[in-house]
Amino acid sequence: MDKTAETTGVLSGAAATRTDGHEIKVAASNVSVFYGEKQALFDVTIDIPGRQVMAFIGPSGCGKSTFLRCINRMNDTIDICSVTGTIEIDGANIYDPKIDPVLLRARVGMVFQKPNPFPKSIYDNICYGPRIHGKARAGSEMDEIVEVSLKRAGLWNEVKDRLKEPGTGLSGGQQQRLCIARAIAVNPEVILMDEPCSALDPIATARIEELIDELRERYTIVIVTHSMQQAARVSQRAAFFHLGRLVEEGETDLIFTNPSDQRTQDYITGRFG
């Protein structure tokens, strides 16, 4: 496993470069998560390269979503949850007390399992983020952000004539793309996706997977998925979690064709999980 991030100076801010040419965007080392007394994640150390799709796979309850929620410090919103270890984004530790989690979350967007548009208009859903971060003034500047975000999320043509209608009135797949557009609107560097297609039908799923493939040109994407096929289709790298531990991580093709760990082999061939 590549350990370059650990040797990189925390304060240098310079990201390490991998041999395959992709710079490391997120570097986690020895991350453990506790829910009260119970430990949910054990010493996870992983590098996530930029402008690629990294898939977290593993059986339910293996800690992959828990780890995902560490990357934007969403676990901070749960009272009993505590995190140890470091996660660096571009070489700066996001668990440093100087880091404001609120600002961090503007850099690390998130898309959830179930589409969760706010009960507001489509337009207001998109400009919620830019508005609270003061990224744009109301008016033409905001209109542009809304249009660009919706276009990047591949939703513009479907909703451009009904931006004032409530976002909750869209279909499930459209709602999920609205949520992606909402995350894009604050111009994040990393987008975390927690089983983004598990509540969608196959056609909407295909649409989102296509979108993920397009988005990796601009953003670093980490996706948690239960579907092996999905991981194989959208990701360049994959990490297999089991019982709160990172079992192995590597290029998706390698993980799926020639895993080095027996547990990975068993899981992807459907022997458990």
Added chain:
Amino acid sequence: MSATTLLAIVLALSLIGYLWGRANAGALKRAGQGMHSIPAYHGYFVALSCGVPAFLLVLIWLAAQNTIIDSIVLAGLPSYVTDGVESSRMSLIASEIKGIAGGRIFGTPDQALIDAAERYNALRGIASLGMAVCALALAIGGMIYARSRLSPEFRARNRVDNIIRWGLIVCSILAILTTLGIILSLVIESLAFFARVPVFSFLFGLEWSPQTPMRADQVAAAGAFGAVPVFWGTIFISAIAMFVALPVGLFSAIYLVEYANHRVRSVVKPLLEILAGIPTIVYGFFAILTVAPMIREFGISMGLSVASNSALAAGSVMGIMLIPFISSFADDAISAVPQSMRDGSYALGATKAETIRQVLLPAALPGIVGGVLLAVSRAIGETMIVVMAAGLTATLTANPLEGVTTVTVQIVTLLIGDTEFDSPKTLAAFGLGLVLFISTLALNIVALQVVKRYRERYE
């Protein structure tokens, strides 16, 4: 035999009927018969057939007995006692007879009345014996009839279901009929009032002084029944109450749901609910003994003139009473917003306050509005606090330091003391009551509609 003993016997008979029916069905079952219903239902069927008709008979008998005996006894009085006596005097005679029958004899009553009392006692004895015989006959008859119906194919299960269904229907009809009766009595008395005072001048008149002359030759005001100042008082005090209750209730709910940890919540929430359990008369004490003097002294120190029964005192204490009401509705509404909304907002880098203001409150708004409307309707109908703390004179003022009166206060004062139920002064209470009823009913309907529509959205 007293009615209580009788009912106990009927109950015991039902129990016997249950055991009998069940034992019989059990025997059939053991004999290898295919049964439609399990033995317990056969038992229930016999028990209900035995108990329910007898119980109803006793109730009806008790209700009718007194009227019938009274009229028989009074009809049997010699003509020199009854001739030319009004009906109100007649009921006095009836109660005198009952008094003699019960052994409470004052002075030397007329021999005719003593005879009547004896007849009364005799009739009562016959009636109670008759009731016992009829009820027991009905109970035993019902039991035997039900027992004779039992057979392996008998659908005891469905029969019992039917009987229970009818029991439930009767209960709900009783509740509805009672409500209708209350409305009807209110409407009838109000119509009597509006026959004396025109509706228009009642609803839009600006002067309220319901003192009418008691005697025809008395020198007194003619009485003015313009209810606008009274309605205004209610609206004004309710508005002050909501001004206190809304922010405090809403913000405490937000704190409890979004900020407080589990420990704080488990202490504070029950405390708020204690506030809801305080009887309104205690709030009244608080208003009149603590808040009103405080406001008065503060006002005087500022050089303001403050009425001792200021609208501010009554309204603010009523507001305190409504805090738990609003807080619990807002709590429910905010808790009902799915966690995914909060997550979505936090994941975009919103702070807690931004999330609450821009996502949670808009999403919870219909529920909160529903709770507020219900609170307003409680404020309008609230009586005890304002009777104790608000004024009696109907003034049309927007100054919270002056005293105003409310609809409920006026109703109470109009109906207290020696009253005759055909003067406009007394009947005005019913007019006010009708308006109060209609407005709170409308508010409740709107509020429940709003709450209902809100619930449909997330379920």
